[in-house]
Amino acid sequence: MPSPGPATVSCTDDTECLNGQSCVDSLCVANDGKTMCITDAQCLNGQTCMNGFCEALLLNNDAGPVDEPNENSEFGVTFSTPSDRSTARTWETLTISGTITSDTDSLEGIEVILTSSLDGTIDGTFNTETGLFVAEATLTEGNHALTLEAQRDDDRSSATVNITLCSYQFDEDFSEEPDPDIWRKFDSAIYIEDGWIDMTNNQTSTWGKFFNVAQTVQPGNLDVQFRIYTGPLEAGADGFSMTIIDTPDVPSLEKILNCFTGLGNHISPLRNSCELSVEELGALQAFSIEFDTYPNGFQCAASVNPPIDPTCEDHVAITFNGSAMPFYWFPEDWGDYEACGTPGGSWTSYDYRAENGCKYGLECVDDLCLPKYPWWDRELLGYGPPAAGAPQFWAEMENIEDSQWHDVHIVLAGTNATVTFDDQEIINATVPEFDYKGGYLGFTGGSGAIGNYHRFDDLKVKGTCYYTGP
Numbered sequence: 001m002p003s004p005g006p007a008t009v010s011c012t013d014d015t016e017c018l019n020g021q022s023c024v025d026s027l028c029v030a031n032d033g034k035t036m037c038i039t040d041a042q043c044l045n046g047q048t049c050m051n052g053f054c055e056a057l058l059l060n061n062d063a064g065p066v067d068e069p070n071e072n073s074e075f076g077v078t079f080s081t082p083s084d085r086s087t088a089r090t091w092e093t094l095t096i097s098g099t100i101t102s103d104t105d106s107l108e109g110i111e112v113i114l115t116s117s118l119d120g121t122i123d124g125t126f127n128t129e130t131g132l133f134v135a136e137a138t139l140t141e142g143n144h145a146l147t148l149e150a151q152r153d154d155d156r157s158s159a160t161v162n163i164t165l166c167s168y169q170f171d172e173d174f175s176e177e178p179d180p181d182i183w184r185k186f187d188s189a190i191y192i193e194d195g196w197i198d199m200t201n202n203q204t205s206t207w208g209k210f211f212n213v214a215q216t217v218q219p220g221n222l223d224v225q226f227r228i229y230t231g232p233l234e235a236g237a238d239g240f241s242m243t244i245i246d247t248p249d250v251p252s253l254e255k256i257l258n259c260f261t262g263l264g265n266h267i268s269p270l271r272n273s274c275e276l277s278v279e280e281l282g283a284l285q286a287f288s289i290e291f292d293t294y295p296n297g298f299q300c301a302a303s304v305n306p307p308i309d310p311t312c313e314d315h316v317a318i319t320f321n322g323s324a325m326p327f328y329w330f331p332e333d334w335g336d337y338e339a340c341g342t343p344g345g346s347w348t349s350y351d352y353r354a355e356n357g358c359k360y361g362l363e364c365v366d367d368l369c370l371p372k373y374p375w376w377d378r379e380l381l382g383y384g385p386p387a388a389g390a391p392q393f394w395a396e397m398e399n400i401e402d403s404q405w406h407d408v409h410i411v412l413a414g415t416n417a418t419v420t421f422d423d424q425e426i427i428n429a430t431v432p433e434f435d436y437k438g439g440y441l442g443f444t445g446g447s448g449a450i451g452n453y454h455r456f457d458d459l460k461v462k463g464t465c466y467y468t469g470p
């Protein structure tokens with residue numbers, strides 16, 4: 001552990017430190033706007049957790065001194081790509097290129113060498129007719145000084161650019177049991193030693209959640225991939241979701257999770273363990289993508305099993321605020337904000353109406369069927385009446401309970417969302433009201449009278465890549 005610096009003050013908590021300082025390892029240290037951390041995993045790309053704060057990695061120039069351009073040289077060396085102080089991803093193939101000129105007529109016999117301060121020599125081709133040098137390479141994570149050097153006889157000259165290579169913000173294959181300080185299990189979620197996580201483990205009437213409590217994902221845009229597996233029952237239940245909850249800290253995250261069985265899927269809020277009010281839950285900022293295998297709602301002749309699904313087939317849907325109905329979608333003929341009718345119909349019929357004369361989930365107030373909860377209230381949500389041709393944040397699927405692993409890739413860019421399932425695009429829609437907030441990322445899943453496995457694996461999230469070099 002590096003020294004925290006001179007004039008150290010011991011402390012037991014932040015209040016004993018000067019303003020702008022925090023108590024880390026029993027010593028007051030300056031914050032300077034840095035992110036606090038316990039492990040490297042909580043820091044952005046290229047940073048490590050040192051003394052309780054994320055710090056940029058110091059450049060390691062073990063590859064040797066970087067040559068200054070040699071003014072006396074006959075050579076001119078310039079980089080074309082990448083540009084200095086730029087960023088790239090570890091999975092991208094980079095084109096590293098430059099031009100060598102010479103005061104003499106000929107470029108014959110010039111040796112051109114490209115090196116990375118982290119990865120060593122990079123092979124490329126030098127064209128002695130055009131003076132162009134081109135290399136294709138993938139680089140490791142960290143800050144690289146790329147040096148292009150021209151050499152002939154005793155004459156040499158070089159140019160250098162700096163670039164930060166970022167890996168994934170999350171990259172989990174669950175091949176080892178996750179650290180509980182990073183991934184926290186709730187309720188029935190379990191780690192399977194074969195290398196994945198399961199929410200229900202094929203048990204009935206159970207639910208689980210598995211959340212990363214060490215870092216959050218940024219708002220605005222998202223690029224996330226993972227794999228799902230459910231089965232063995234083709235008509236199993238209920239489904240599972242990947243959910244991102246915008247909340248300030250882990251204690252508030254736990255409070256929210258204690259209110260739900262599965263978030264964004266078969267929502268069952270207001271559990272006995274819930275300490276939040278309906279109004280607080282109504283203000284919940286949560287993004288989910290659900291994989292729903294059980295038909296719910298009057299449209300599927302399952303009135304007492306709200307919320308209402310947009311199709312009675314398996315489906316994938318983007319849901320919001322913990323609601324299990326797709327974002328920007330509402331059922332027609334639910335009768336919300338319409339006059340209370342006459343009780344009747346069986347619970348398993350399309351036209352069931354409860355004692356209050358409304359369909360399930362609605363209360364009769366002043367002879368109007370009003371939504372029982374804010375997350376079912378189209379007026380509060382601003383959805384308006386259902387309209388033909390409205391953007392669709394859900395997709396009907398063939399049976400997904402096939403005991404096979406499936407690849408899911410979600411890209412949120414502003415108000416647009418695309419979802420691919422086994423490399424096939426199933427959702428691509430833009431909703432102007434869509435406002436993705438980022439937050440804590442996790443998985444949920446639940447079962448009822450029917451069970452199934454609900455498994456996740458191979459999570460990859462691309463965070464924003466910042467230049468952190470010199």
Ligand SMILES: [Ca+2]
Binds near residue numbers: 457
């Ligand atoms: Ca795995």
Ligand SMILES: [Ca+2]
Binds near residue numbers: 239266293295296
């Ligand atoms: Ca359902």
Ligand SMILES: [Ca+2]
Binds near residue numbers: 308325326
């Ligand atoms: Ca659903």
Ligand SMILES: [Ca+2]
Binds near residue numbers: 235236398399400
């Ligand atoms: Ca199915």
